[in-house]
Amino acid sequence: MSFFSFGQSAEIDIVLNDGETRKKVEHKTEDGKKEKYFLFYDGETVSGKVNITLKNPGKRLEHQGIKIEFIGQIELYYDRGNHHEFVSLVKDLARPGEMTQSQTFDFEFTHVEKPYESYTGQNVKLRYFLRATVSRRLNDISKEMDIVVHTLSTYPELNSSIKMEVGIEDCLHIEFEYNKSKYHLKDVIVGKIYFLLVRIKIKHMEIDIIKRETTGTGPNVYHENDTIAKYEIMDGAPVRGESIPIRLFLAGYEMTPTMRDINKKFSVRYYLNLVLIDEEERRYFKQQEITLWRKGDVVRKSMSHQAAIASLRFEGSAGAEKALAQTREDSH
Amino acid sequence: MSESTVADTRRLNSKPQDLTDAYGPPSNFLEIDVYDPQTIGVGRNRFTTYEVRMRTNLPIFKLKESCVRRRYSDFEWLKNELERDSKIVVPPLPGKALKRQLPFRGDEGIFEESFIEERRVGLEQFINRIAGHPLAQNERCLHMFLQEESIDRNYIPGKITAFPPPPLLFNSRWRFNCFKVRDYTPII
Numbered sequence: 001m002s003f004f005s006f007g008q009s010a011e012i013d014i015v016l017n018d019g020e021t022r023k024k025v026e027h028k029t030e031d032g033k034k035e036k037y038f039l040f041y042d043g044e045t046v047s048g049k050v051n052i053t054l055k056n057p058g059k060r061l062e063h064q065g066i067k068i069e070f071i072g073q074i075e076l077y078y079d080r081g082n083h084h085e086f087v088s089l090v091k092d093l094a095r096p097g098e099m100t101q102s103q104t105f106d107f108e109f110t111h112v113e114k115p116y117e118s119y120t121g122q123n124v125k126l127r128y129f130l131r132a133t134v135s136r137r138l139n140d141i142s143k144e145m146d147i148v149v150h151t152l153s154t155y156p157e158l159n160s161s162i163k164m165e166v167g168i169e170d171c172l173h174i175e176f177e178y179n180k181s182k183y184h185l186k187d188v189i190v191g192k193i194y195f196l197l198v199r200i201k202i203k204h205m206e207i208d209i210i211k212r213e214t215t216g217t218g219p220n221v222y223h224e225n226d227t228i229a230k231y232e233i234m235d236g237a238p239v240r241g242e243s244i245p246i247r248l249f250l251a252g253y254e255m256t257p258t259m260r261d262i263n264k265k266f267s268v269r270y271y272l273n274l275v276l277i278d279e280e281e282r283r284y285f286k287q288q289e290i291t292l293w294r295k296g297d298v299v300r301k302s303m304s305h306q307a308a309i310a311s312l313r314f315e316g317s318a319g320a321e322k323a324l325a326q327t328r329e330d331s332h
Numbered sequence: 333m334s335e336s337t338v339a340d341t342r343r344l345n346s347k348p349q350d351l352t353d354a355y356g357p358p359s360n361f362l363e364i365d366v367y368d369p370q371t372i373g374v375g376r377n378r379f380t381t382y383e384v385r386m387r388t389n390l391p392i393f394k395l396k397e398s399c400v401r402r403r404y405s406d407f408e409w410l411k412n413e414l415e416r417d418s419k420i421v422v423p424p425l426p427g428k429a430l431k432r433q434l435p436f437r438g439d440e441g442i443f444e445e446s447f448i449e450e451r452r453v454g455l456e457q458f459i460n461r462i463a464g465h466p467l468a469q470n471e472r473c474l475h476m477f478l479q480e481e482s483i484d485r486n487y488i489p490g491k492i493t494a495f496p497p498p499p500l501l502f503n504s505r506w507r508f509n510c511f512k513v514r515d516y517t518p519i520i
Contacts, residue, residue: 168466170392170493177344179344188341199359239354241350243349245344280460
């Protein structure tokens with residue numbers, strides 16, 4: 001930002017080519033507010049225009065080069081100075097020179113790899129953004145535009161149920177069962193708690209969903225636990241032989257997919273915590289990790305359409321053209 | 333092409349409950365009453381005892397019914413033993429009321445009826461809260477307090493199990509070591 005009224009300054013504006021059609025999703029910012037951003041998937045092309053508008057018409061803008069970058073980075077809140085960039089692409093838009101009037105530059109980052117999902121957490125943030133920069137001798141002018149990336153998975157081949165007998169000898173024996181070990185974000189947890197021995201006075205039972213964010217390595221590991229949900233499944237005192245059903249709809253809670261050791265910097269894991277509370281407010285609990293994954297929406301045709309276009313560009317074969325026609329057909 | 337299937341939310345299969353389990357007495361019966369305060373002795377050597385009656389069907393207690401007389405300092409002894417030997421958060425006792433033991437009071441001090449009743453209620457809450465704790469049930473001091481005629485202050489502290497321990501030692505009941513217990517002592 002120039003504080004001098006002489007000299008020239010400019011405003012930068014980044015606009016996506018598919019800004020009208022591309023879906024936007026809500027994403028929490030660092031200060032807890034929710035804002036909407038364009039949604040991208042791995043492999044999709046990011047293309048658009050950079051509009052540079054001169055603030056004082058008539059005056060020239062000298063610059064050391066104009067470029068646009070696509071960046072994916074991990075930022076640890078306790079180590080703000082170091083941004084760990086895992087994706088870093090640059091396109092030069094203009095060589096050093098001067099601008100005499102406002103200009104628009106096209107850019108395209110083709111089939112960009114976006115290996116991880118965007119995440120804003122308690123101690124760490126993973127974000128993707130475009131950054132257009134007009135370099136100058138004293139101070140650069142730049143503009144950033146954040147996007148959100150979702151990572152999709154398909155139904156896991158192996159998805160065994162979780163079944164375990166736990167308890168306290170001679171005091172409380174239960175067998176709990178959850179129908180799966182891997183759930184998608186809009187799935188339902190179906191399960192049951194079977195009481196084998198009840199020698200304590202239970203008042204009620206609940207299931208909590210706990211999110212644990214782990215940052216750091218070696219001796220400096222931080223765990224942040226957050227209880228996302230508390231869901232009462234039983235009110236009253238059970239006896240031996242009783243079976244309490246569980247039906248917990250996940251779609252109502254704000255959760256992310258399980259993220260394990262992302263770029264060796266952080267993890268986000270989810271646990272089901274079964275809690276029994278007795279009449280003296282003592283809590284008996286058993287924690288069990290579950291894997292959460294994100295299911296693609298039905299309409300992913302744009303993805304296959306883009307992939308077909310890509311193969312056309314690189315192969316130029318009749319086969320690719322047929323694939324393109326097929327995707328057009330599918331969307332009708 | 334529609335790919336989404338509605339999630340199957342039907343209940344999981346479970347064994348039907350045996351009717352004797354369903355309608356039989358619960359296995360967690362434990363009731364302790366603290367009542368019938370009696371002040372014994374004369375003058376400065378007076379003290380109050382309370383009847384502590386326990387009824388239970390928990391196998392860890394040798395007697396299913398017991399009745400003993402205890403005084404406030406016996407409850408203090410129990411609290412100290414548990415705080416030293418067990419890992420539980422021991423709930424508070426009703427106050428020691430030292431002020432009431434000073435001379436030149438207008439009333440009966442610690443032998444005032446309303447005070448004794450207040451203390452009785454507090455002691456009853458205390459003993460019920462402790463006796464139901466699975467970890468406290470392992471301690472010899474609790475069993476001696478509840479079920480033996482008198483407290484032997486020279487006893488050897490130790491742990492108790494319902495049945496003789498299997499050859500592979502462990503004197504704890506946390507066989508399924510993943511099940512955890514946490515105490516929450518409410519703020520009174």
